[in-house]
Amino acid sequence: MRIAVDAMGGDNAPGAIVEGAVLAAREVGCTVLLVGQKEAIEAELEKHDHKGLPIEIVHASETVGMSESPSLAYRKKKDSSIMVAVKLVKEGKADAFISAGNTGAVMAHSTLVLRLIPGIGRAAITVLLPTQKGWSVLLDAGANVDCKPQHLFEFGIMGSIYASHVLNKERPEAGLLNIGEEEGKGKEVIQLAAEMLKQSSINFIGNVEAKEVYRGTVDVIICDGFVGNISLKISESVAEMFLNALKDVFSANAITKIGYLLVKSSLQKFKKRIDYNEYGGAPLLGLNGTVFISHGSSKGRTISNAIKHAAEFVKDGVNDEIKAGMEKNIEIEKAMAQKLESVEGGAAS
Secondary structure (H helix, E strand, C coil): CCEECCCCCCCCCCCHHHHHHHHHHHCCEEEEEECCCHHHHHHCCCCCCCCCCEEEEEEEEEECCCCCCHHHHHHHCEEHHHHHHHHHCCCCCEEEEEEEECCHHHHHHHHHHEEECCCCCCCCCEEEEEEEEEEEEEECCCCCCCCCCCHHHHHHHHHHHHHHHHHCCCEEEEEEEEECCCCCCCCCHHHHHHHHHCCCCEEEEEEEHHHHHHCCCCCCEEEHHHHHHHHHEEEHHHHHHHHHHHHHCCCCCCCHHHHHHHHHHHHHHHHHHCHHHHHCCCEEEEEECEEEEEEEEHHHHHHHHHHHHHHHHCCCCHHHHHHHHHHHHHHHHHHHHHHHHHHHHHHHH
């Protein structure tokens, strides 16, 4: 297993990225290809005991800033760490690519170089959410602001296949995130997507409201990237507010401080459970290759966990299952495309 990592991507690069690579090379056992400016990477490696570990450096002279235009970076920076790493996957020299850098640039480079799996119209960022019952998978978390019914349908297929592996469930339940559970609720695109998903091979249960997300009502939450990203960012801010409020409560006086000591271990377990550093990265499902996107503020442990999950993703053959899943459900997409074409044609006449 060879995992390419963008050593120059993220708020804490290259230090945190190199630290994570060392941890993963030691704990996961895969070969880590650190892609970026050689001198900077070597300087960081010297801070760690990496002798004998399967770590290689692949030089890339350019970097893509967090606020740079993805399209401009793709056209102008042909030797960026993102471009070089994606090409390693394309050429079969790496099994997966991980970056905590510019998300838009990672998506653009990955889609244009690796291309999409046949039958997939859009790739989707797929995140794990902690719930009262365990974990759920949500997609899309920000790759696609506007979606057609076919795209949401594809998200349902891909998300269910991924969830069967990461949640270890043979038939994970999937639902469309909507403003109500009843049929006929929401925008037309949601209603048409639901119509398609009912006919699919996945275990689709219908619409789910936002209040059900963290209750664990479904294993797979399907939505467009606009809704998904806002949901994710609100969740992060609520978790932060909750933890800060608890900190204020327990630091109020001597009695509350004693109370904190009594529940400290439980609170630490809770904090760990909702910490994105624990799951490391989100796969960009739908690509003809394996790409994981990590949080911009990723630490060493975050990157190490992302490498671990990417290795498991490749080992489990998730992309091959997605290809098979799309082939199994292709006729449903064709029927919907014909239906929409006839409706649009009738409206035009």
